[in-house]
Amino acid sequence: MNDNDLIKTIRMNYLFDFYQSLLTEKQRNYLRLFYLEDYALSEIAETFDVSRQAVYDNIRRTGDLVEDYEKKLGLYRRFTRRQELYELMKQALDQPEILKRYIKELEDLE
Structure with a gap:
């Protein structure tokens, strides 16, 4: 394969x-x-x-x-984007403005 x-x-x-x-x-x-x-x-x-x-x-x-x-x-597309955002959020825990942007995008996915 x-x-x-x-x-x-x-x-x-x-x-x-x-x-x-x-x-x-x-x-x-x-x-x-x-x-x-x-x-x-x-x-x-x-x-x-x-x-x-x-x-x-x-x-x-x-x-x-x-x-x-x-x-x-778009269920799979939204699922994969959520997974990406979770990873980005973990990396941005010490960057509140970036974290807020990711949270907003996550909310908009729903």
Whole structure:
């Protein structure tokens, strides 16, 4: 697995966590097995008695769907920005003006 694949897998794991309740059971199962449990397409196909191509198409479409949810709702983007702000706030504890700015940005995220 190269760095881009790893980054995509991590992102999809987060998107799955945020948006899985908006997916059908089949979509949840396929994404969970592929991204979280690292099943191969052929293993998922065998488990559900469908073609490898059907699994691939479903995972691709579902990935596009959760990316669309993220564009519209921004839960992952806000989560990552909050994490960044928490780290910046820790570093700015002795700089009240900077800390206030980070707190304001954090409040605005909500």
